[in-house]
Amino acid sequence: AQSVTQLDxxxxxxxxxxxxxxCNYSSSVSVYxxxxxxxxxxxxxxxxxxxxxxxxxxxxxxFEAEFNKSQTSFHLRKPSVHISDTAEYFCAVTTLQxxxxxxxxxxxxxxxxx
Amino acid sequence: xxxxxxxxxxxxCKSGTSVKIECRSLDFxxxxxxxxxxxxxxxxxxxxxxxxGSKATYEQGVEKDKxxxxxxxxxxxxxxxxxxxPEDSSFYICSARxxxxxxxxxxxxxxxx
Numbered sequence: 001a002q003s004v005t006q007l008d009x010x011x012x013x014x015x016x017x018x019x020x021x022x023c024n025y026s027s028s029v030s031v032y033x034x035x036x037x038x039x040x041x042x043x044x045x046x047x048x049x050x051x052x053x054x055x056x057x058x059x060x061x062x063f064e065a066e067f068n069k070s071q072t073s074f075h076l077r078k079p080s081v082h083i084s085d086t087a088e089y090f091c092a093v094t095t096l097q098x099x100x101x102x103x104x105x106x107x108x109x110x111x112x113x114x
Numbered sequence: 115x116x117x118x119x120x121x122x123x124x125x126x127c128k129s130g131t132s133v134k135i136e137c138r139s140l141d142f143x144x145x146x147x148x149x150x151x152x153x154x155x156x157x158x159x160x161x162x163x164x165x166x167g168s169k170a171t172y173e174q175g176v177e178k179d180k181x182x183x184x185x186x187x188x189x190x191x192x193x194x195x196x197x198x199x200p201e202d203s204s205f206y207i208c209s210a211r212x213x214x215x216x217x218x219x220x221x222x223x224x225x226x227x
Contacts, residue, residue: 034216041205042220042221043118043218043219043220044209046216046217090157094216100211101148101160101163102158102216103160104157104158105157106157107156107157
């Protein structure tokens with residue numbers, strides 16, 4: 001079985017500051033990794049994904065993440081955040097086999113302060 | 115990207131009644147859809163995997179007789195919360211996969227009073 005741990009439940013940062021949201025996963029098989037953003041009372045929107053290839057993946061809204069297999073991590077970063085980035089962020093993992101169910105981390109609430 | 119439409123976005127029902135939530139894939143066919151439940155300030159918990167033309171696969175601890183799932187076509191899955199109670203109040207989200215990527219509906223806020 002797979003599991004995902006997001007180490008920070010809340011991350012407050014000032015506008016235009018850099019931010020890193022941490023994600024670690026556990027799996028005995030190869031996985032795909034994802035970051036999603038959720039705005040209040042809405043579904044999830046894909047920010048970026050790692051399937052294979054380059055370990056540094058770039059997504060929408062200026063976000064990027066780096067897959068580190070040895071540390072089983074997939075941390076999300078943005079060099080300069082904006083007020084509009086305030087949202088809940090979820091890291092998720094799925095396997096390459098079977099029903100490919102997504103397993104989500106607990107979520108990180110990113111709050112941008114002016 | 116592909117679009118998944120979920121309806122209704124909000125519903126309030128009386129305790130003891132049933133509520134149906136629809137999940138549609140608008141521009142693609144989905145043989146498999148997923149239903150999640152999300153409590154306030156918590157993550158998404160997978161409830162069940164909906165399979166077109168066959169029975170849904172429920173996760174451990176989810177009552178299949180209470181959360182009825184029907185996936186009668188390649189573009190529609192429904193979740194019916196039967197005999198709803200206040201503890202069923204939650205945010206329900208469906209998802210479908212297209213091209214190896216999961217797309218999510220807008221979610222349904224269910225409030226049972």
